[in-house]
Amino acid sequence: MIANNGMARKWGPWLLVAAAVVGVVPAPFTVAVGGWWVVPNVVFQLVVYAAGFALLRVPEHRWNATHLVLAGVASATGYLLSEPIADIGYWFQVGFVAQWLVAPLFLRVLLSYPAPGPRGRSATVLLRVTWVWAVVPWLVSAALFSPDPHAQAQYHNLWMTLVDFEPGASIAASIGSAGSMVVGIWTVHVMWRRWRLAKGSLAPRSRLVAAAGILLAVGLGSREVARVLVDTKRIDWEGRAWIETGHAALAIVAVLLTVGSVYWSFAQRPRVVEIMVATAGDALGVEAALRRVLGDPTARLYYDLAGTLLDARGAPASPASARGRVLRVLDNEQGQASALADLDEVVLEDPIQTAIALSATQLVLQAARLAVERDAYAKDLAESRKRIVTDGVTQRIELERALHDGVQQHLLAVSTTLSLAQLAYNLTESTDVIDQAQSQLKEALAELRRLARGIHPVALGHGGLPGGLRAMVDRWDDCEFVLESTEPSFACLDETVRTTCYFAAAEALSNAIKYGSRPVKITAACDGHQVTVTVVDEGAGGARPVPGGGLAGLRDRLAAVGGGVTITSPEGGPTMIVIRSSVHASTALGVP
Amino acid sequence: MSGLRVALADDSGIFRAGLAALLTAAGVHVVASAGDVRTLQKQLEEHSVDVAILDIRMPPTYTDEGIRAAIALRKRHSDLSILMLSTYAEAAWARELIAVIPSSVGYLLKDRVSTVDRLIEAIEEVADGGIALDPTVVASLMRSNTALSRLTTREREVLAHIAEGRSNLAIARQLHLSVRTVEVHVAAVLRALDIHPSPDENSRVLATRAFLKHQP
Numbered sequence: 001m002i003a004n005n006g007m008a009r010k011w012g013p014w015l016l017v018a019a020a021v022v023g024v025v026p027a028p029f030t031v032a033v034g035g036w037w038v039v040p041n042v043v044f045q046l047v048v049y050a051a052g053f054a055l056l057r058v059p060e061h062r063w064n065a066t067h068l069v070l071a072g073v074a075s076a077t078g079y080l081l082s083e084p085i086a087d088i089g090y091w092f093q094v095g096f097v098a099q100w101l102v103a104p105l106f107l108r109v110l111l112s113y114p115a116p117g118p119r120g121r122s123a124t125v126l127l128r129v130t131w132v133w134a135v136v137p138w139l140v141s142a143a144l145f146s147p148d149p150h151a152q153a154q155y156h157n158l159w160m161t162l163v164d165f166e167p168g169a170s171i172a173a174s175i176g177s178a179g180s181m182v183v184g185i186w187t188v189h190v191m192w193r194r195w196r197l198a199k200g201s202l203a204p205r206s207r208l209v210a211a212a213g214i215l216l217a218v219g220l221g222s223r224e225v226a227r228v229l230v231d232t233k234r235i236d237w238e239g240r241a242w243i244e245t246g247h248a249a250l251a252i253v254a255v256l257l258t259v260g261s262v263y264w265s266f267a268q269r270p271r272v273v274e275i276m277v278a279t280a281g282d283a284l285g286v287e288a289a290l291r292r293v294l295g296d297p298t299a300r301l302y303y304d305l306a307g308t309l310l311d312a313r314g315a316p317a318s319p320a321s322a323r324g325r326v327l328r329v330l331d332n333e334q335g336q337a338s339a340l341a342d343l344d345e346v347v348l349e350d351p352i353q354t355a356i357a358l359s360a361t362q363l364v365l366q367a368a369r370l371a372v373e374r375d376a377y378a379k380d381l382a383e384s385r386k387r388i389v390t391d392g393v394t395q396r397i398e399l400e401r402a403l404h405d406g407v408q409q410h411l412l413a414v415s416t417t418l419s420l421a422q423l424a425y426n427l428t429e430s431t432d433v434i435d436q437a438q439s440q441l442k443e444a445l446a447e448l449r450r451l452a453r454g455i456h457p458v459a460l461g462h463g464g465l466p467g468g469l470r471a472m473v474d475r476w477d478d479c480e481f482v483l484e485s486t487e488p489s490f491a492c493l494d495e496t497v498r499t500t501c502y503f504a505a506a507e508a509l510s511n512a513i514k515y516g517s518r519p520v521k522i523t524a525a526c527d528g529h530q531v532t533v534t535v536v537d538e539g540a541g542g543a544r545p546v547p548g549g550g551l552a553g554l555r556d557r558l559a560a561v562g563g564g565v566t567i568t569s570p571e572g573g574p575t576m577i578v579i580r581s582s583v584h585a586s587t588a589l590g591v592p
Numbered sequence: 593m594s595g596l597r598v599a600l601a602d603d604s605g606i607f608r609a610g611l612a613a614l615l616t617a618a619g620v621h622v623v624a625s626a627g628d629v630r631t632l633q634k635q636l637e638e639h640s641v642d643v644a645i646l647d648i649r650m651p652p653t654y655t656d657e658g659i660r661a662a663i664a665l666r667k668r669h670s671d672l673s674i675l676m677l678s679t680y681a682e683a684a685w686a687r688e689l690i691a692v693i694p695s696s697v698g699y700l701l702k703d704r705v706s707t708v709d710r711l712i713e714a715i716e717e718v719a720d721g722g723i724a725l726d727p728t729v730v731a732s733l734m735r736s737n738t739a740l741s742r743l744t745t746r747e748r749e750v751l752a753h754i755a756e757g758r759s760n761l762a763i764a765r766q767l768h769l770s771v772r773t774v775e776v777h778v779a780a781v782l783r784a785l786d787i788h789p790s791p792d793e794n795s796r797v798l799a800t801r802a803f804l805k806h807q808p
Contacts, residue, residue: 401654408679409604416610416705423617423708440606 040248041079047255048072048106054262060116060352064109071105074098093142100134100176103220106255107187110213113258114205114265114350126190130183137176144169180224187217200295200346202353205261212254219247219254268293269356276360281368286361287312293357294347301361302340309340330362332369339365384556391553402451410444460502464490465531468502469522472509478518479509484525493531496585500561505533507550508577512537517575526583533579541573554579562586596719597640599624601632601661602647602677611645611677611705618708620715629661636665641672642719647702648678648685659685663692673718677702681728683736690723690804695797698724698757717757723800724757733804740803742784750777755800 052068055061081095107130111118118124191213198206226243229235272293279285287301302309302317311317319342321327326345332338341361347354417437424430452458460468466487473481493501505522512520517539525532545551545567555565563581598620602608605627612622624635628651632644644665648658662674673696676689686699698718704711704726714724725733730752734740740748746767753763764774782788782795785802789795 404649404679405604409607412604412679412702412705413606413610415703416607416614419614419705419708420610420617423614 038079040245040252041075044248044252044255045072045075047252047259048075051255051259051262054259054266058352061113063116064112067105067108071102071109074101074105078102097135097138097142100138103183103216104130104134106216106251107213109258110209110216110254111190113209113261114202114352115348116351119349122190122193126183126186129186133176133179133183137172137179141169141172141176144172177224177227180220184217184221184224187220188214191217200344200349202295202346202349205264206349208257208261208264212257215250215254215257219250222250223247265350265353268353272353272356273360276357276364279364281364281371283312283314286364290341290357290361293360294343294354296344296347298344299347300342302342303365304337304339328358330358330365332362333366338362338369384559387553387556388560391556399451399455402454406447406451407444410440410447414440414444456499457502460498465493465498465501465526465533466490466524468498469505469524469533472502472506473522476509476513476518476520478520480519480521482521482523484523485527489526489528490524490531492528492583493526494561494583494585497531497561497563497581497583500557500563500585501531501533501579501581504554504558504565504579505535507554508535508579511543511550511577512539512575515539515543517573529583531581531583535577535579537573537575539573539575540571541569541575542571543567543569543575543577551577595619595621596642596715597621597623598643598645598715599626599632599636599639599641600645601626601629601650601658602645603627603650604647607702614705614708614711618712620712629657632661633665633668636669636672641669643673643675643715645675645677645715648676648680656685656688659689662689662697666693673697673721675700675715675718675724677704681726681732683729683732686725686729686733687804690801694801695723695794696721699729700724700726701728713762714757717759721794721797722757723755723797725755725800727752727756730755737803743781747777747781747784750774751781751799751803754778754781754796755803 048068049072052065052072055065055068058065078095078099081092081098104127108118108127111123111127118127191210194213195207195210198204198210222243226235226240230237230240275289275293276286279289283301283303287299290301291297291299300319301312302319303312309317309319319327319340324345326343326348328341328343329337330339330341339361341358343354414437417433417440421430421433421437424433457468457471459471463470464487466481466483470481473479490498509520509522512518512535517537520535520537523532523534523536543551545555551565551567558565558579558581561581562585563579566578566580567575568578569575598615600608600612600622602611608625608627612625615622623639623641624632626632626635629646632646636644644662646658646662648656650657650661658676658678662676665672666674674693675698676685677700678685679702681701689697689699696718698714700711700714704714717724733755734748734752740751743751749767750763753766758766760771760774760778763769764771767774769777778796778799782799785799787795787798787802
C-alpha cells in the first residue's frame, strides 16, 4: 500500500489530511446528536495523526507512520458508524469491526519503535495474535448479528451484552472479549520486560514506549472489566461511560508518550553527527564519541592498518564476535575495511541511530585519513619535484662539463695541430701534421656521438624502446637483451614513456656495471597497456636507493609519468630492478 | 724565437700536449707542464719560468681554480707573468683577474691557438709587463662600457688593440695607419681616460686597467 517510500512521501500527507477531515470534521455534529464521549476519540485521532506526520519524515519509519494514520482512520470509522449512523443498515457492523483494528495497528508501532519493525520472536507472535483477535471474533459476531429495523432504539450501547443478540454472535463477541484480556495481559508482560531490559542511550525512549503500551493494555482490559461489572449490575451505564472515557484518555497519554519518544530521537540526530565530527578523527576521541552517542559504554573501535587491527590506543587486537555483541565493518571510500566497531547488541534496538553514528564515524575517519594521506602525498610530491628539478640542473652542468672536457678539448687539439702545420718547414712534415689533425677530429666526432647518445639515443627514435635497449646492450660485454613481446607491440608507447623507460634501464645497467655485477640481462615486455623492463644482474646484491642517487632519481622520474620501480636486491644478490609504466604518460597520482 | 720559458697547466692532456708541441715549434721553451695546480706549483719551485699559462677551470671544483692559482703564484713569484687560457670569454673573469694582478697578465681564449703569431705576441706582451686580453673579451667589455662614448670610433679601435696587448707598430699594421697617427690616437685615448704617462709605469697597462675599471 504505502510500503514504497517514494509513494509514501507523495501520498502520505494527503492521506493524513483526508483522514483528519473524515474523522475530525463530523465530530461537532456527533457531539450535538450523540454525546461528549466523542471528544477523547477525536483528540486521540489528532494526536495519532500528528505522530504519524512526524514519523513520515523518517524514511525508515514510513511503515510505522502508515500504521499510526490507519489507526486514526479505524478509530474514526468506529465512532462514526457505531454510534450516530448505526441505524443505517449494515454500516453499524462495519464500524463495530473497525474500532478493534486500532489495537493491532497501534501495537505494531509500539512494539517496533525506535526500530523500523517489531524485533524479537515474542513481539512478532504477540502482534499476530492481536491481529487474529482484532479481526476474527468481531467479524464473526458482526456477521451473525442481524439488526432488527423495528428495535433500533435498543441497539444503542447494547451490542456488547451477552443476552440480547443471537447466540452465535454473542458467543463470538464473548470470545473476543476474553481475547481482549489475554492480549492486554500479554502486552503488559512484553512491555514490562522491555522496560526492565532497556539500557544505553535508548533506555528513556524504550521506557516511554513501554509505558505507553502498558497504559493501552490496561485501558483495553478496563473496558472488559467494565462490561462484566455492568452485566452483573455492579455499576450502571453512566459508570461504564466514565471507564470508557478513561480508556480513551489512557490511549491519548500513550500516543503522547510515543510522540515524545519520536521527538526525543529527532532532537538527538544532528547531535550525533556534531559529536562525531568534533573529534576530528582522533582515534580515542572517536571511540569515546561513539560510546556517547550510542549510549553504549562498552563500544570499541578497531582500526585496520594495512590488514592489522589495532585498538584505539594502537595496540594490536583481534576482536571476536561474542554473545550479546555485534561487529560492524566500516569501509573506506574505496570499499575496503578501514575500521571495525564492536558494539553491545542493544544498539540494534535503534538501528537508525546506530547507522547514523557509524556513518558519521566512517566519515570522520575517512576525512582524518585523507588529510593525513594528502599531507604525506603533498610532501612527497614537493620533494620529488625538487629532486627532478635538481636532477635537471645537475644534468645541464654535467652536459656542459662533458662538452667542455670532451669535444671542446678534442677540437682545440685539432686546432693546435693545424697551427703546427703552419709552422711546418716542408710538405712531408705538414702532411704528417694534417694526418694527426684528421685522427684527432675523428676522436672528437666519436666523442660527440657518445654525448649525443647520452642525450637522446637515435636508436630509440627509429627502433623504439627495443631498438634503443638492444643498441645499449650491444655496447657492453656480458649483457643480454631479451624481448618478451613482439617489436610492434612497443609502438604504442608515448615518447615520454619510451625515453623515461630507456634511461631508467640505462641507469640500472650502468649501476650494475659500476659495481661489477655482470652478466646483466635486460628483459622488455609490453601488453598494449603496460610496459615492463627488467634488469637483472649477478652481483652481490644489497642495492639500496640513497637520497640523490641514481636509483632514487629513477624512482622519481618513473613516478612522474605515473609508473613505478621495484628494486629487489637481497644481500648476496641477484639484484632485480623492475621498471613499469603505463604506455601513456599518466597524470594519475602516483607516489614517488 | 724569443727564447721565453713557459710552464703549462691544463687538465686536458691532449690540449696540453698539442699546445706544448705548438709552442716548442714556435721557439718557446716549455719547461714545465702540469694537469693540476699543485703539480705546477711544485714544478715552478724547480724551474725558472717567465710565463705561466693556466687554464681557468681545473680540478677539483672546475670553477675558477686557475685564477686563484694565478694569484697565489704571483704572490710567490713576483716576476712571473701570467697568461690565462680558457674555453670561455668571461668579461667578469677578466675584470677580477686584472683587479688583483695589475700587470704582466693576459687572458686569451684557447681558440687563439689557431693563430700562432697572435698567441706568441700575447705571451711576449705579458712577459714584457703588459696586459693582453682576448678580442672577444675586449669586445664584450667595449659593448658594456658607456664611459667610452667620448672616444671616436677610431680611438675605440685603438683602445681595443691596446687592451689586446698590441704594440703601436702592430696596431698601425692592423689598421693600415702610420705609426705616427696611431701614436696620436693613443695619446687622445690616454687623455680621454685621464691617464698621464709617467716614466715608472706602462701607460698602456694603465689605459687597459682604466678601461676595465670604467665598467658599470
